[in-house]
Amino acid sequence: MAIQVARTRGWRVGASASERNHDHMLSLGAEAVVDYHDPTWREQVRQWMPGGVDAVMAVQPHTSKDSLSVVRDGGKLITISGDVVAPERNVHVEVVPHETDVRGELTQLMMEVAQNEKRVEIERVYPFEEAQAALAKVQTRHARGKLVLRLE
Template identity: 55%
Template sequence: MKAIVKQSAKTNDIALLEVPVPEINNDELLIEVRAIGVGIHDEYFLPQNISYPYTIGIEAAGVVQEVGSSVSSYEKGDRIAFISMLQPKGGTWAEYVAVHKDSLSFRIPENMTFEQAAAIPVAGNTALKAIEPLPLRPGNSIFIAGASGAIGTFLIQLAKEKGYVVASSASKRNHQYMKELGADFTVDYRDANWQQQITDWMPGGVDAAIAVQPKTTTDSMKVVKDGGHVTSISGDQVPSERGVSVEIVSHQLDIRNELSRMVKHIADNDMKLVIEEVYPFAEGFEALKKTQTRHARGKLVLSMNK
């Protein structure tokens, strides 16, 4: 099968190669991949004991081809989207992938394409885990730092669905885009006084903030009121101050029900799924470079059908 693999521990040492189709264990599924979600960490999120060449990638969508004897959740022919990471048999950037039965996954609605489905698992899962634990009520305010990417696109809509007042940051060119998603107030992170703009808009500060991009947690804290809450998606380690609680996204939180509801909303066009571009699989290198600039609007996807 064709796969985009990391050939060695060297940075950027990736290539499109022919590799064996993985054989599955009793607790795995073999998926024929139809589309792949592109993420900034796809080349770097690797298991410790790695054998090269190693197929990169974390999320995808496809059709179940084989089912292990201890798997009861899916049958051959099912259309599913999934997250599969840190697996010794490789990641998702391939024509076939072995997926453990306990991996986060969902059935793809009939009115959703593989490309749409592949854009949801990582960004949707992360956005839900960031926003669900916040102790906010309708009418409370939230600031989303770096809100024009795939995760931020979902966060704005989820926050509005919960009745929150939303401020968000991104480059100027993305302000109208964020407002169309529901943002009530937007700032350009390049402006020296963007924090003052938010505290002028919401005197005393917002009730909570979610820092999507790395190194934005400290700055986000400055626009949160005393005793408020900050969640860091990137994992920034920042000490608390003024009674502001600072937490990293909990990957242990079970949001499967919420994710299923999100998928239905997207399929029914009640929530926007923004895909900036769909690349042919062979152009995965270009998609990876684009997403690593952190300037993609919404999600980038690879398609096996282009």
């Protein structure tokens, strides 16, 4: 969703994903995609944006420090993962607290999904009895889409 929201705001988007998800990221609006398994991903981002990117959103734990290295001087690092990173090169580091009130934004996003302006990919629907399996999949941090529990 973050890619689609950013594109709606007119921002250029680069993304990181495993190789098998590159086409998916591009279909959502990413302009450039790097494989986070590739040790040269930072250099690839710098080739795409030679001066560094304006901002990075670090979602996965322990990715903020590496992500900071591709931000331009004076840019912004937004960490969703809770990582604590010391700012450098006048990069503003912002930690998004988990208790942030986003009801208004979520309501707007749900309307856009309902009107087919944004896509939500559902990877799998689990019967409620398999909730533990769904949670295990989420904890791998390799779910491509949303996982849904169905209540009968």
